[in-house]
Amino acid sequence: MTNETVTPWNKPRPNIDTDSEEFWEGLKRHELLLWTCKECNASYWPKSFCINHDNEPFAANCEWKASSGYGRIYSMNRHEYAFHAGFKEDVPYFYALVELDEGPVISSTIVGEQPTDPIRDIGRRVRIVFEDHPDAGFTLPRWELVSE
Amino acid sequence: MSERNRIAVVGLGEVHPPQGMSQRMSASEAARLAIADAGLQTSDIDGAIDLRRTGGGGDRASYSDTFTRFGGITNAQFYFTIGRGGALAGLATAAATGFLDRGLAKYVLCVAAVDDWSKAEESKKHGHRGMSHAEKEGYWGKALGDLRAASHHSWMAARHMAEYGTTSEQLGAISVAQRQWACLNPTARMYGRPITIEDHQSSPWVVEPYHRLDCSLISDGAIAFILTTEDRAKDLKQQPIYVSGQGFGEVNDGLWWEKKNLTHMAVPKARDLAFAQAGITLDDIDTAQLYDCFTGEVLLQLEDYGWAEKGGGGKFVASGATAPGGDGIPVNTGGGLLSNWHLGDAVGFAEAVTQLRGHAGERQVKDAKIALSTGHGGELVSPSMCSIHTTTILTAE
Numbered sequence: 160m161t162n163e164t165v166t167p168w169n170k171p172r173p174n175i176d177t178d179s180e181e182f183w184e185g186l187k188r189h190e191l192l193l194w195t196c197k198e199c200n201a202s203y204w205p206k207s208f209c210i211n212h213d214n215e216p217f218a219a220n221c222e223w224k225a226s227s228g229y230g231r232i233y234s235m236n237r238h239e240y241a242f243h244a245g246f247k248e249d250v251p252y253f254y255a256l257v258e259l260d261e262g263p264v265i266s267s268t269i270v271g272e273q274p275t276d277p278i279r280d281i282g283r284r285v286r287i288v289f290e291d292h293p294d295a296g297f298t299l300p301r302w303e304l305v306s307e
Numbered sequence: 308m309s310e311r312n313r314i315a316v317v318g319l320g321e322v323h324p325p326q327g328m329s330q331r332m333s334a335s336e337a338a339r340l341a342i343a344d345a346g347l348q349t350s351d352i353d354g355a356i357d358l359r360r361t362g363g364g365g366d367r368a369s370y371s372d373t374f375t376r377f378g379g380i381t382n383a384q385f386y387f388t389i390g391r392g393g394a395l396a397g398l399a400t401a402a403a404t405g406f407l408d409r410g411l412a413k414y415v416l417c418v419a420a421v422d423d424w425s426k427a428e429e430s431k432k433h434g435h436r437g438m439s440h441a442e443k444e445g446y447w448g449k450a451l452g453d454l455r456a457a458s459h460h461s462w463m464a465a466r467h468m469a470e471y472g473t474t475s476e477q478l479g480a481i482s483v484a485q486r487q488w489a490c491l492n493p494t495a496r497m498y499g500r501p502i503t504i505e506d507h508q509s510s511p512w513v514v515e516p517y518h519r520l521d522c523s524l525i526s527d528g529a530i531a532f533i534l535t536t537e538d539r540a541k542d543l544k545q546q547p548i549y550v551s552g553q554g555f556g557e558v559n560d561g562l563w564w565e566k567k568n569l570t571h572m573a574v575p576k577a578r579d580l581a582f583a584q585a586g587i588t589l590d591d592i593d594t595a596q597l598y599d600c601f602t603g604e605v606l607l608q609l610e611d612y613g614w615a616e617k618g619g620g621g622k623f624v625a626s627g628a629t630a631p632g633g634d635g636i637p638v639n640t641g642g643g644l645l646s647n648w649h650l651g652d653a654v655g656f657a658e659a660v661t662q663l664r665g666h667a668g669e670r671q672v673k674d675a676k677i678a679l680s681t682g683h684g685g686e687l688v689s690p691s692m693c694s695i696h697t698t699t700i701l702t703a704e
Contacts, residue, residue: 171449236460236516237454238458243449254453265447276464277515299451
């Protein structure tokens, strides 16, 4: 699913560096990439050395692989306060830490149907939504609730 | 530890500057006060450590911030910055210990300073709340709305609530207890402003499950302390307060992989090391200065140290066990970061020294001989860890 927005970007820009560049390129292609070990299939995010065994130089034993994009809310809160002026239209928003099925945890806000409560909805199943910002030059990951 | 030449805190200085004072002038003033408190001369100081919150995304030292120059500490043979988020005093003490033990310095001056309140006032003019908003290297989430510490620290409280049924009112009991302590501390920001659980509940949500009264203060100020060896400490003006044990923990030690990181802090190894060095058990501690950037951190530590069982912290605090006159453990007796002021773990460290010296006035914990001071800080957002925990046991004897 794609969530399109045309408003000019008036929020902090994401931090894209040499380690995360491929991850951000993946988002533009609507893929959620995880740094995955070719030897043992353990997944990491952000880019890391594998903890299960010795690594090749610069963790060359790992590669970026697309995640299923599914996970569960590990914890969540509801922002009632726009700490940055760019978020004044967005509050209140639910901000969730999601444990992906592959293991890593990634946080973002919930789009679409909103949770009813930041505590009670911990544990709910979610999947990735790609929010394109072509003018700003990036795609942001968001979460949406899925029913079970 | 007694067979060793222990390290002692011999001087303490704390300042709350008027609005608009620079960080370096506040640091220099706190240094001046600490030197006078110890009965030393400025020329006695031969080492200097600057406590900075860098790792937690806080301020970074710049070359112009070297307080030794502004404070006229001309005999300092070394100056460096140390710190990780709110973990400042514990790390500085450990670093200074190395220099003192090796004879590389005789009197090490440790100084922390913040001008967060002034910065936040400046930021308000641009329509923001809180401090600056530049995305930091390796930081995840500002573009998504992860803007301040409350954006992700509140996940800890939320997870604890989901897992153990902890309630917002129970977290409120922590705020209320610390405000009671602050009302006994004339220099606390919230002195003279008592609160109730109802006040906590009706204070606006900042990031639910955190109300405004679950969040720590934003402050301007500085704290300085001087460390030396036990043999030198005995000849100085103040009663020496000894660093009898220290330990450190990191959450990559199992917590992330076990997904415990939001309901536990990296306490066990830090605690066990520090307690063993000091030769104490939990029951020996007279007062605990627990790092309290939010109420949740206090709850977690009360459980991780063992005053309450895991999941039972809410009930423990709701009974008033940590408040003045409580039957548990006096916690954050100056009011803590929630109600006194905020300069990382330096606030609790200074309060521990004050209590052990017997200088705490109305809030004095009777016969306080052993104090715990903890620090906490570092990255939390990605990949969701809460990093360092520092344990320092300070003793009056």
